[in-house]
Amino acid sequence: GEQVEQRPPHLSVREGDSAFITCTYTDPNSYYFFWYKQEPGASLQLLMKVFSSTEINEGQGFTVLLNKKDKRLSLNLTAAHPGDSAAYFCAVSAGNNNRIFFGDGTQLVVKP
Amino acid sequence: EAAVTQSPRNKVTVTGGNVTLSCRQTNSHNYMYWYRQDTGHGLRLIHYSYGAGNLQIGDVPDGYKATRTTQEDFFLLLELASPSQTSLYFCASSVRGKTNERLFFGHGTKLSVL
Numbered sequence: 250g251e252q253v254e255q256r257p258p259h260l261s262v263r264e265g266d267s268a269f270i271t272c273t274y275t276d277p278n279s280y281y282f283f284w285y286k287q288e289p290g291a292s293l294q295l296l297m298k299v300f301s302s303t304e305i306n307e308g309q310g311f312t313v314l315l316n317k318k319d320k321r322l323s324l325n326l327t328a329a330h331p332g333d334s335a336a337y338f339c340a341v342s343a344g345n346n347n348r349i350f351f352g353d354g355t356q357l358v359v360k361p
Numbered sequence: 362e363a364a365v366t367q368s369p370r371n372k373v374t375v376t377g378g379n380v381t382l383s384c385r386q387t388n389s390h391n392y393m394y395w396y397r398q399d400t401g402h403g404l405r406l407i408h409y410s411y412g413a414g415n416l417q418i419g420d421v422p423d424g425y426k427a428t429r430t431t432q433e434d435f436f437l438l439l440e441l442a443s444p445s446q447t448s449l450y451f452c453a454s455s456v457r458g459k460t461n462e463r464l465f466f467g468h469g470t471k472l473s474v475l
Contacts (some may be wrong), residue, residue, distance in 0.1 A: 255403070281461045292365070292466040293451070300461075338403065342460035348420075349460060353403040 251276040253341050255352025263360055268326040270355045272339035275320065279343040282322050284313060287336040287354075296324075296337070329359045364388065367452050367467035375475050380439040382470050384452030390465070392458035393435040395419070395427060397448040398469070404451065410435055411458055442474045 255272045262268045284296040297313050299306050299322070306313040310333075314323040322341070326333055339352040365386045374380050386393060394409040406419030410429035424446060426438040439446055449471050453464040 253403070283463065285466075290468070292468045293464075294466075295463045298461075298463060348406070349464070351404040354398075 251279065251341060251343060251348070251350040253339060253350045253352045255339055255355060257355060258353060259356045259358075261358045261360065262329050264330055265328050268329045268333070268357055268359070270324045270337055270339075270357070272322045272341070272352045273320055274322070274341045274350075276341070276343045277320065279320070279341045281342045282313075282315060283340040283342075283349070284322075284324050285338045285340065287338065289335070293338060326357075329357075331359045331361055333357060334359045365452055365454055365465050365467040367450075367470050369470060370468065371471045371473075373473045373475065374442050376443055378439075378442045378474070380442050380472065382437040382439075382450055382452075382472070384435045384437070384467055385433050386435075386452075386454040386465070387433060388454065388465070389432065390454035390456050391432075392455045393429060394453045394455075394464070395425070395435065395437045396451045396453065397421065397446075398451060399448050407437065407450075409458075439472075442472075444474045446472065447474045448472060 252275045280301045282299040285293040286296045287293045312325045336354045338354045340349050342349045368383045395407040396404040398404050405421045407425050408419050408427035409417050429435045451469050452467040455462045
């Protein structure tokens with residue numbers, strides 16, 4: 250089945266720097282990709298949903314890159330601020346078996 | 362925004378204890394899920410359901426039972442809790458259970474089995 254590897258598990262950056270998180274997946278049929286953000290003590294909230302047809306997706310203060318050839322999904326938080334401190338999870342789905350596979354998460358700390 | 366409410370927020374029990382975790386969603390979603398979150402393992406699916414009375418086995422079901430009593434309510438049962446079940450448990454829901462849908466998560470239940 251699908252395996253999703255997320256790196257790094259922990260990331261500390263200074264305010265204003267970029268934070269880069271990557272997930273690699275194994276199933277070439279994967280079609281839907283998600284990034285969730287989990288603030289301390291809170292539930293996971295959807296950051297962005299990406300379809301396989303779009304390689305670059307821009308959100309507010311971040312960019313999601315999809316490289317289907319390398320089976321890699323990336324989240325780049327540009328000019329990070331302390332409010333971005335949270336755990337980030339990628340999720341990947343393929344096929345019709347109702348399965349969504351999560352990465353292990355990245356704990357991001359943005360220091361003032 | 363869809364609301365998913367879990368209770369309790371924290372629970373401590375002893376090995377062999379009986380635990381029930383509750384989840385309620387009030388958005389008429391068909392699918393509900395129970396995940397556990399452990400360091401180094403991300404979120405792993407325990408059980409899920411597509412409607413009242415239905416139960417589907419997830420990826421890590423051993424030691425867990427679940428029951429969907431109504432459209433809104435989904436319970437996770439640990440009848441003989443073990444320390445390996447110490448974890449953070451999330452309930453989630455989605456409208457149709459399609460893999461292109463976002464999941465709506467509860468705030469989580471932290472369970473400690475001593």
